[in-house]
Amino acid sequence: MASSSASAPAGIRIGSAPDSWGVWFPDDPRQVPWRRFLDEVSTAGYEWIELGPYGYLPTDPARLADETRSRGLSVSAGTVFTGLHHGPEVWDRTWAHVADIAALTRAMGAAHLVVIPSFWRDDRTGEVLEDRALTAGQWRHLTSQTERLGREVLDRYGLRIVVHPHADTHIDTEENVSRFLDATDPDLVSLCLDTGHYAYCGGDSVELIETYGERIGYLHLKQVDPEILADVVANEVPFGPAVARGVMCEPPGGVPALEPVLAAARRLDVDLFAIVEQDMYPCPPDRPFPIARRTREFLRSCGTPRRAP
Known part of the structure; x- marks a missing residue:
């Protein structure tokens, strides 16, 4: 696997x-095959990947x-979906989902598990x-059960x-993100700041980094098309159809500007993964690779390093 010593000076x-290749599900005929994703993400100039939906990539650690390794790639994180605001009664079901993914993530040498809250409306x-707003009791469940998840994942794996604040979930706007961070233990819970989702929900990524810098543990780099977003918000379009309309767009054509986000992240003076995610589902199979290659070149122009030899 690639060494973390190849990271940028900052x-x-x-x-x-896989999300940047239009992959949302473990198996879907509209998605590119996993071997093609691995080939193309490596050729586009990336050396770190996330696992994506569990079961899309091989789940046998030795095979994966x-x-x-044969493509010069390493894994930065796995991803899990949770509905922890429902309280302790969903813990066993949640842990059954988390455990296999956490085991594979650890086996691949990664150190992070991206946690996405459940949607309040179906994304398709x-x-x-x-209800799109949580009660006080549900907020208490959300924060306490997320801390429990953080503790268990750390202790066991x-x-x-x-x-990960996400559109159409209960951790979305500046207000809700701040409320969540203020109510959780920083030793157990960090944030995956997705610049696109935060802008989608009206937030300012640079301001969040400057205000809660010690809580930023991971980045997803993404932009939204402001014109499409305005229509999505005005007409209350669900997230899935909004993606199909192209609300998440290729950098540098959208917002937020990524140069100041990366600059703010560098000022934290900590090691951070910044994983490109341009939501595109569904999309033609030949569309993702050219975008991924251009995006990598754009990020180099923002001061991120070239791939290690």
């Missing part, structure tokens, strides 16, 4: 993810290690599944959880 390590059909 500690920023650039990668990409062979497949990634738009069906409202529950040596991984740090990084919670």
Whole structure:
């Protein structure tokens, strides 16, 4: 696997993810095959990847290690989905989902587990599944159970959880992100700041980094198209259809500007992964690779390093 010593002087390590290849599910005929993703992400100039939806990439650690190593790739994180605001009664089901993913993530040498809260409306059909605002009791469940998850994942697998604010979830806006961070233990819970989702929900990524710098444990680099976003917000379009409309766009054509975000991240003077995610589902199979290559070149122009030899 690639060594972390290849990171940028400011500690920023650039990668990409299956999401940037239109991959949202373990198996879907509209998605590119996993071997093609690995081939193309490596050729595009990235050396770090996330696992994506569990089961998309091989789940046997030895096989996945062979497949990634042969392409000069290493794994930065796995991803889990949770509905912890429902309280202790969902813990067993949540842990059953988390455990296999955490085990594979650790086996691949990664140190992070990205935690995405459950959606309050279906991301494809738009069906409202529950109220978009949590009660005080649900907030207490969310924060206490997330701390429990952070503790268990750290104790059992040596991984740090990084919670991902996401459109159409209860951790979305500046207000809700701040409330969540203020109510959770920084030793157990860090943030995966997704610049696109935070802008989608009206937040300022640079301000968040400057205000809660010690809580930023991981970055997803993404931009939104402001014109499409305005229509999405005005018409209350669910996240899935919004993505299909192109609300997440190729840098540097959207917001937020990524140069100041990366500059703010460098000022933290800590090692950070910055994983490119341009939500594109569904998309033609030949579309992701040219975008990924251009995005990598753009990020080099922002001062991120070239791939290690």
